[in-house]
Amino acid sequence: MGSCKEEQLSKCIWVQGPILVGAGPSGLAASACLSCQGVPCLVLEKADCIASLWQQRTYDRLKLHLPKQFCQLPFLGFPEDFPKYPTKDQFISYMESYASHFSIKPRFNQAVRAAEFDSGSGFWRVRTQDSEYISRWVIVATGENAEPVVPEILGLDRFNGPVVHTSGYKSGCEFRNQKVLVVGCGNSGMEVSLDLCRHNAVPHMVVRNTVHVLPREILGFSTFGIAMTLLKLLPLKLVDKILLIVASFTLGNTDKLGLRRPKTGPIELKNATGKTPVLDVGALSQIRSGKIKVMESVKEITRNGARFMDGQEKEFDSIVLATGYKSNVPTWLKSCEFFTKDGMPRTPFPDGWKGENGIYTIGFTRRGLLGTASDAVKVAQDIADQWRIMKQGTQEFF
């Protein structure tokens, strides 16, 4: 490692344990697991708060889609009195208590701009806007949803009205009585459309592709929970078949509503591509009643509306892009083969948590908070084993 330049010495900081990038649920879970193993760490967070995705970039009506037992972090569960599907505010309050229980104190306003392994010294150099941090280990916990995906849609720049990505959408009250084009029909597109309906707006949701919609619950049991149980007993393809039979029973034929199903089943598709099935919390009935209009692909955006592939042309007051998110790892992690150009670990689940030279990832499993919890335990154990050997070595040396 080339030593820090003289004038920068005061900002060159040696970190004993690992450097954790990101103080979302994954960073907090990792920090807690390390602390339980007696390993200190430094958490760098670019925002001014923990769980910034949840605090700053989600809409008001958001609730967890999966029951709380599938969304809890290691060693400290949700409070007993929280409902089965906690609200966004409850989730944030859980994150706050989690951080304070494990005395996690991230360094806020520290956006990691570059991280590079120095093969000469065997250390990682992690640079933020004002400091350089140096450690044997770096843990990437910046999330699969770090940046909004804003697609290039012909004419979007000439649209006269507001255009907002779901990460900037708070509530339909700002869109009352408006005609709104919602581009995308994942969980965000469906829920924003539902929220717009509840505020007397008229959402037109663009569905350009196939999509799996499943009921959130079947006979009072979470569909996700049922799927997890069945997967322990039956082959994946059979579980998918069962889910689809039940879905068609409870939701009817969604193809008729313009929501064509993919040929691959919902769990197989999730595992293969990461595409999350929509868990319906009410949008479907609004589609059925015509309050949410389903539209085909957009051909182009005009000054005051959109032209669609099927030839229709409509006026809109606003556009909401529910077009998903992407990782930001390629923007700051330098010369590291461990990540693809999309910023996801190259090694597929369940082995993507550990790379070479002391790099680790948490929360890139495409398996939500359940994946985060399992990664955090494995990463902390692995680093703690090295930590102990290192400490023993130091004691013997002295």
Ligand SMILES: Cc1cc2nc3c(=O)[nH]c(=O)nc-3n(C[C@H](O)[C@H](O)[C@H](O)COP(=O)(O)OP(=O)(O)OC[C@H]3O[C@@H](n4cnc5c(N)ncnc54)[C@H](O)[C@@H]3O)c2cc1C
């Ligand atoms: C609307 C929405 C709802 C969801 N609901 C669920 C759900 O119900 N259940 C579920 O299991 N999953 C859900 N998810 C998935 C979601 O990814 C997880 O809930 C969770 O937030 C992932 O945690 P994370 O810490 O990996 O990433 P994030 O929550 O995205 O946290 C990453 C942190 O890293 C910080 N960061 C990013 N780049 C840098 C940088 N360069 N330097 C420093 N800090 C940086 C960010 O500011 C952020 O605070 C949802 C996702 C979305 C978008």
Ligand SMILES: NC(=O)C1=CN([C@@H]2O[C@H](COP(=O)(O)OP(=O)(O)OC[C@H]3O[C@@H](n4cnc5c(N)ncnc54)[C@H](OP(=O)(O)O)[C@@H]3O)[C@@H](O)[C@H]2O)C=CC1
């Ligand atoms: N309550 C909860 O738990 C919630 C959870 N989430 C989670 O957050 C994550 C992100 O979800 P979400 O924001 O919905 O993103 P997704 O990536 O799941 O969905 C993006 C949608 O946008 C469409 N799209 C992208 N580009 C275009 C384009 N150019 N033209 C038309 N359509 C386009 C995609 O279509 P295509 O398939 O054709 O690419 C897809 O329908 C998911 O894991 C989701 O489950 C989100 C909301 C609520």
Ligand SMILES: O=C(O)C(=O)Cc1c[nH]c2ccccc12
């Ligand atoms: O809401 C999300 O994106 C999640 O990641 C939760 C989740 C993880 N695995 C799933 C499978 C089906 C539906 C939701 C999820």
